[in-house]
Amino acid sequence: MELSPVTAQTTDASTGVVDTAQSGSKPGRPAESVRCRTNSRHGLTDLSRRSYPPVESVCRALEILNAVNKLRIASINGLYEETKFPKSTIVRMLETLMSEGYVARDNMCGGYRVTSRVRELSSGYEGISxxxxxxxxxxxxxxxxxxxxxxxxxxxxxxxxxxxxxxxxxxxxxxxxxxxxxxxxxxxxxxxxxxxxxxxxxxxxxxxxxxxxxxxxxxxxxxxxxxxxxxxxxxxxxxxxxxxxxxxxxxxxxxxxxxxxxxxxxxxxxxxxxxxxxxxxxxxxxxxxxxxxxxxxxxxxxxxxxxxxxxxxxxxxxxx
Missing domain, CATH: 3.30.450.40 (GAF domain)
Structure with a gap:
């Protein structure tokens, strides 16, 4: 076992798929055959190994939310520079996040910002230091x-x-x-x-x-x-x-x-x-x-x- 500040690389023994993640970038996505016993008594500490391929729309929405939080006041152009997603996708994700109450359009500051509801995402994490x-x-x-x-x-x-x-x-x-x-x-x-x-x-x-x-x-x-x-x-x-x-x-x-x-x-x-x-x-x-x-x-x-x-x-x- 090794702790690294930069990269993590894992190989699934059954498929030979190599999964590499770098700090500041999205983790690599393993093949569909990679297994994880998520509903059993034991789980995996290697969180890059999943039971199913990730849902792209969810991944993009979370990345947009993270980018808005990082930029404080985020414009469409700013989010495009940060994520490289098509601007039409960015707008749809922002509208979805706004409908759920996690993002608000701030016309005074000329952009989008996160709302206080994002604090709810960490409410279940308080007991774990x-x-x-x-x-x-x-x-x-x-x-x-x-x-x-x-x-x-x-x-x-x-x-x-x-x-x-x-x-x-x-x-x-x-x-x-x-x-x-x-x-x-x-x-x-x-x-x-x-x-x-x-x-x-x-x-x-x-x-x-x-x-x-x-x-x-x-x-x-x-x-x-x-x-x-x-x-x-x-x-x-x-x-x-x-x-x-x-x-x-x-x-x-x-x-x-x-x-x-x-x-x-x-x-x-x-x-x-x-x-x-x-x-x-x-x-x-x-x-x-x-x-x-x-x-x-x-x-x-x-x-x-x-x-x-x-x-x-x-x-x-x-x-x-």
């Missing part, structure tokens, strides 16, 4: 190599929410943990976040622990926990408290950071009887650390204006 998009193919690759399930959690208010999980492609699959909220004190993700988040944020959470009568977070427990967080910061990872989940399974977790900001936490879970302690660094910790570093680099690249393309083409359960 950008970091999950970047981390997804790399987390999949980690599970492909190590076979162990990987989870990614982000902060949701004062709690962690697991928003992505690769258990569907792990041979050691268990019940789905998507949507679960790990405990901040005892989970590997909670400990990771508290160890690496800004000090003021950490103190706020510890104050909540002290005020919670069910936690029994007295002075002695707080001192031990602070020492634990120092150890997590020193080692770069946290492990789940085995007392809260006394099974043969445990979890290691690391932060996905940008400067002092912790964007997410990524963890690997495994059976303690499957890996000797002297093999943990080689089989669990270092692969997780390498993946975390790649995610941070990819996220920084995308924030700088780059365009990441997923080359993996692996099948995974859609976790969001």
């Amino acid at each position: 950008r970091i999950i998009e970047v981390a997804r193919p790399l987390a999949i690759d980690l599970t492909r190599r190590t076979k162990w399930p990987v989870a990614i959690g982000v902060m949701d208010g004062d709690e962690i929410a697991i928003q992505f999980w690769t258990g569907a492609i792990s041979p050691w699959n268990t019940d789905s943990i998507l949507g679960l909220r790990p405990d901040m004190e005892h989970s590997a993700m909670g400990r990771t976040y508290l160890a690496f988040c800004p000090a003021a944020e950490r103190e706020r959470h510890l104050a909540r622990f002290r005020a919670d009568p069910e936690r029994n977070f007295d002075d002695s427990a707080e001192r031990r926990f602070r020492l634990l967080l120092e150890q997590v910061r020193s080692e770069g990872y946290a492990q789940r408290d085995p007392r809260t989940w006394p099974y043969r399974r445990t979890t290691f977790c690391m932060p996905i950071r940008e400067g002092d900001t912790v964007h997410a936490m990524i963890s690997t879970s495994y059976f303690t009887t499957a890996i000797p302690k002297h093999k943990l660094a080689e089989q669990i910790i270092e692969p997780l650390r390498c993946t975390t570093t790649k995610i941070e680099e990819a996220f920084a690249f995308m924030n700088s204006g780059g365009d990441l393309v997923d080359h993996s083409g692996d099948e995974v359960e859609f976790g969001f």
Whole structure:
């Protein structure tokens, strides 16, 4: 698997069709025989592979909408320069978008503009952070190599929410943990976040622990926990408290950071009887650390204006 800022090229094993897409241009369109199990438990991360050829009119309408949004105030000539579509097609697409309420003719400014209704197109996207998009193919690759399930959690208010999980492609699959909220004190993700988040944020959470009568977070427990967080910061990872989940399974977790900001936490879970302690660094910790570093680099690249393309083409359960 490779992430590229410029091009993506995929080849269908059954047809030999090569599909190439470049940043800023429309993706190549594979032959009709390319298959995608869109209605099954698993889907494809290679979004250029489709079940059927795309509907040209829909593609053109979306490109016109994108061009109007880009140009702010778009004239017919401006849209022609941007899309190279025939002007008659541009007019028909604009009229269609106007009838649906996504575009309006602005006679004062002499062109077309998008309306506030375009915001509805992103309303279902609010719960999925950008970091999950970047981390997804790399987390999949980690599970492909190590076979162990990987989870990614982000902060949701004062709690962690697991928003992505690769258990569907792990041979050691268990019940789905998507949507679960790990405990901040005892989970590997909670400990990771508290160890690496800004000090003021950490103190706020510890104050909540002290005020919670069910936690029994007295002075002695707080001192031990602070020492634990120092150890997590020193080692770069946290492990789940085995007392809260006394099974043969445990979890290691690391932060996905940008400067002092912790964007997410990524963890690997495994059976303690499957890996000797002297093999943990080689089989669990270092692969997780390498993946975390790649995610941070990819996220920084995308924030700088780059365009990441997923080359993996692996099948995974859609976790969001």
